[in-house]
Amino acid sequence: xxxxxxxxxxxxxxxxxxxxxxxxxxxxxxxxxxxxxxxxxxxxxxxxxxxxxxxxxxxxxxxxxxxxxxxxxxxxxxxxxxxxxxxxxxxxxxxxxxxxxxxxxxxxxxxxxxxxxxxxxxxxxxxxxxxxxxxxxxxxxxxxxxxxxxxxxxxxxxxxxxxxxxxxxxxxxxxxxxxxxxxxxxxxxxxxxxxxxxxxxxxxxxxxxxxxxxxxxxxxxxxxxxxxxxxxxxxxxxxxxxxxxxxxxxxxxxxxxxxxxxxxxxxxxxxxxxxxxxxxxxxxxxxxxxxxxxxxxxxxxxxxxxxxxxxxxxxxxxxxxxxxxxxxxxxxxxxxxxxxxxxxxxxxxxxxxxxxxxxxxxxxxxxxxxxxxxxxxxxxxxxxxxxxxxxxxxxxxxxxxxxxxxxxxxxxxxxxxxxxxxxxxxxxxxxxxxxxxxxxxxxxxxxxxxxxxxxxxxxxxxxxxxxxx
Numbered sequence: 001x002x003x004x005x006x007x008x009x010x011x012x013x014x015x016x017x018x019x020x021x022x023x024x025x026x027x028x029x030x031x032x033x034x035x036x037x038x039x040x041x042x043x044x045x046x047x048x049x050x051x052x053x054x055x056x057x058x059x060x061x062x063x064x065x066x067x068x069x070x071x072x073x074x075x076x077x078x079x080x081x082x083x084x085x086x087x088x089x090x091x092x093x094x095x096x097x098x099x100x101x102x103x104x105x106x107x108x109x110x111x112x113x114x115x116x117x118x119x120x121x122x123x124x125x126x127x128x129x130x131x132x133x134x135x136x137x138x139x140x141x142x143x144x145x146x147x148x149x150x151x152x153x154x155x156x157x158x159x160x161x162x163x164x165x166x167x168x169x170x171x172x173x174x175x176x177x178x179x180x181x182x183x184x185x186x187x188x189x190x191x192x193x194x195x196x197x198x199x200x201x202x203x204x205x206x207x208x209x210x211x212x213x214x215x216x217x218x219x220x221x222x223x224x225x226x227x228x229x230x231x232x233x234x235x236x237x238x239x240x241x242x243x244x245x246x247x248x249x250x251x252x253x254x255x256x257x258x259x260x261x262x263x264x265x266x267x268x269x270x271x272x273x274x275x276x277x278x279x280x281x282x283x284x285x286x287x288x289x290x291x292x293x294x295x296x297x298x299x300x301x302x303x304x305x306x307x308x309x310x311x312x313x314x315x316x317x318x319x320x321x322x323x324x325x326x327x328x329x330x331x332x333x334x335x336x337x338x339x340x341x342x343x344x345x346x347x348x349x350x351x352x353x354x355x356x357x358x359x360x361x362x363x364x365x366x367x368x369x370x371x372x373x374x375x376x377x378x379x380x381x382x383x384x385x386x387x388x389x390x391x392x393x394x395x396x397x398x399x400x401x402x403x404x405x406x407x408x409x410x411x412x413x414x415x416x417x418x419x420x421x422x423x424x425x426x427x428x429x430x431x432x433x434x435x436x437x438x439x440x441x442x443x444x445x446x447x448x449x450x451x452x453x454x455x456x457x458x459x460x461x462x463x464x465x466x467x468x469x
Contacts, residue, residue, distance in 0.1 A: 018372065091325045114158035153196035156200075161296070165292050238260065241304075247304055379402050380402065386403040387404075390407075393434050
């Protein structure tokens with residue numbers, strides 16, 4: 001299963017897909033390709049650390065994609081291995097198949113993005129939690145405790161706030177349920193979260209004015225956390241919109257979203273099966289953690305991206321896999337041929353739909369990334385070469401491709417002033433980018449104008465004469 005997952009990433013997503021906007025931010029922190037892009041408040045350094053073994057010495061996107069595909073397969077194997085002894089092997093195989101059948105899993109597995117790794121950490125944390133609780137109750141020494149801490153640390157290293165949401169039901173169980181109460185497990189879980197989030201917290205005080213200020217800034221960048229019903233936005237994003245902000249337009253067809261509505265039914269069946277077999281915890285806990293992980297992205301932010309729910313999908317795959325295993329298996333272990341056939345046909349249709357969406361997503365992203373590379377090549381032709389500075393529309397990804405620094409005077413990535421940009425133009429090539437038809441910023445009104453596909457570049461001629469030829 002893991003080998004098939006890796007192969008799907010390499011064949012269907014491919015190694016030639018360029019880096020997207022967010023990826024260039026994470027990779028630029030460690031890459032020699034370009035100066036580090038501005039690191040906004042919600043981001044954490046986990047992805048940059050993850051890609052550093054390759055990106056710190058190589059600018060090959062193909063090599064980075066292969067590395068991440070292999071690593072994502074290994075991560076999935078280790079996360080599911082944490083569940084050995086908690087659920088039968090056939091259930092775990094079905095869970096893995098369900099999770100990797102989603103286009104969003106295959107698409108983000110080889111990408112330098114945090115959400116897949118939060119999902120892997122969530123799977124490992126909950127599996128190790130269940131094993132550790134059982135071993136402690138039986139007074140056995142266990143390594144699952146440290147696996148739980150490692151999974152929590154991985155989540156917090158990638159996205160600290162997501163890690164907290166995933167772990168809330170575990171903490172509640174350890175505090176509020178008498179027969180589950182274990183201060184040792186609670187301390188270990190908290191230590192794992194603290195270890196993973198330590199750098200993010202320290203950075204909050206060094207660069208963002210404190211933890212509260214960073215959380216406030218992160219909330220503002222995400223549109224202001226509050227009452228927002230984003231369920232319909234998430235449904236729209238299932239059709240292949242990697243970022244749905246603003247999220248308008250028609251809903252995807254029924255075949256594309258049918259699996260979303262099948263999940264609650266299968267989850268309810270999984271609970272019934274687990275209760276009848278006296279192992280309710282192995283089903284209820286991942287369901288509770290999945291629900292908790294989904295809460296901020298369904299009810300607290302006003303936009304959607306399908307990758308946000310990857311941790312919830314990974315955790316839901318386990319009880320749903322258990323429900324499907326129950327459906328296709330008679331008492332005594334024999335298969336139900338008719339049910340097996342129906343389930344197989346359903347999964348085959350599901351795969352066909354998911355991979356059709358995946359093909360469209362890859363084609364669209366590939367076109368966008370090629371546009372970034374094309375704009376960077378045009379800028380080089382115009383004399384904007386390193387060391388250089390780009391600002392304005394799409395400046396962050398294009399700057400990475402061009403080997404330039406990027407800067408913004410307003411918006412979520414504001415990190416400079418108009419005066420500083422004009423001053424920089426006296427010593428190095430500087431270009432202000434704008435969407436076709438938009439006006440240049442006031443300081444660039446007298447700069448030379450050039451067409452770059454769908455963009456317009458305003459370049460300071462003084463900076464071209466000052467920069468390298």
